[in-house]
Amino acid sequence: MTLTVAQLSESELLARIFPRLNAGTTTLLGPGDDAAIIAAPDSRTVISIDTQVQDRDFRLLWPNGTASSGHDVGWKAAAQNLSDINAMGAVATAMVVSLTLPGTTPVRWVEEFAEGLSAATVALGAPQCSIAGGDLSGGSEIVVTVAVTGSLEGLDPVLRSGARVGDQVAVCGNVGVSAAGWAVQESSIVPAAQTPAMAAAAALFARPEPPLAAGPAAAKAGATSMMDISDGLLRDATRIAGASGAGLDLDGAVLAGLAAKLGDTAAALGKNPLEWVLTGGEDHGLLSTFPAGATLPEGFIGIGSVVSPEAGREPVTVDGQNVKGALEGALGWDHFAV
Template structure:
């Protein structure tokens, strides 16, 4: 069966029937709007859009992976503010001939990624479209903390990262070259491209440690840290020796003839977190110091010239 066989309201009922609600959702799907608790008195909100053929391909990724990815990239934005995600709402455009099994998998992906952080799919909308279009808005609770902005970096601060870097870019290259399934290492980076694993708890942890600036790495570390440098009116200097290239990324780079450090520095969609801390903060082992904040502008990599700096939708 396809979504066209079921009809709009049958599709809505099918989706909502697969979505349990967590404690933060006071009123879930079924009314004109959801009601989500905001114990802090403030709500962190982020939204993102995924288009078939630009952000994912159905011949590369199943519905479940797409659902996990769509939820993850929004939940990571909330964590990057130092907040704990509570819920998402989803706008969904789908073709009438989309198989119901793909829709079920997509819904389960939304649900299961939210479950990782204790959040819920609180509602959304569905319409007919020639291709799959997904709009996700995520909500979060600061739990009494100040939000961690991009504008707090100052000369003398240290730059640290947590989470995977380079995996998603490596996976994209492997898929593009038709090498998926070639080895466990290649399968690992392909899986990372299809379904990122953001270090969600590290966002609130960084805020509690005293992070002065933070963001999630969605468009490439150099590009994203450039936003911190610009918002803070500073320069950032990165040490290329501080980055450990993971073995699966190195294997993929060898297979396709690429520079693995280039993927680490400029590859997006891993949704690692990058943060700036005062130098006196003792960071847990989960954070790796990779550079420092200096006087000046922009982001430079010590002793290395980098061409492409990350993803730009309009380049």
């Protein structure tokens, strides 16, 4: 018989969670008290928070028959929060987690969640980031909220508002792959019938791989603006353009090259891979701008340039042309445009 959350007390459930959490290297006082204490050697603390809601951000069972394990949900919760700290040019130091659970949730799913959260911090390159505690509650659906802190380690933060005309636009990490994976999960193609490319995209959707070394490297290389690509390249580029009072013009040939890597999966699903590249979210790569002529850090590829804004032209263009009207779907992910 499957042991469920409702069969344990809160203390008994926490006793199963705590040993599975990464202790990191920054926690002075960890789980068990009213609050944790985290070292802050830089004297400045970067902080971010993100939430996943069952059947809105993830499904326990996808249409193609794939189940979301606790490990998957824990991994993604860690990845998306680590990525936000990375996008400031900072290094993650600690997380706290709020977890709302229906009483029917298997205890093993919760244990796997804690294991996935910890595994992601180590595997993605943030072993110093401790999981310092959090909160448990009951509810009708699973809700995961993670708050993460970070250290700038003597560097200046890289904001969205620093892009200047003439700068290079560059990305690092996956672009469009998670959107392809989401489409695979939402399809009727069962895992046994998937091509290797489809399976790889689905795996990266379940467990994103943000390039955590790239944020501090970009800051050291003089990045003028930067953000995490969580809601789609076009939507997030539009945010940099708006914050910086500039336009971003993307290189169509480079975008086509990125789309070509997703071509086989798109063909199998009857989709346009370029739309995945432009509007797909949750890859958690980095979108950055660098001064003209600057050498891009390892892993970054140039995808365009910062231009002067013009009346009648969208904040983000491709080869100088407006593209929003040519897209079949939305500009990118919006939590309330459903």
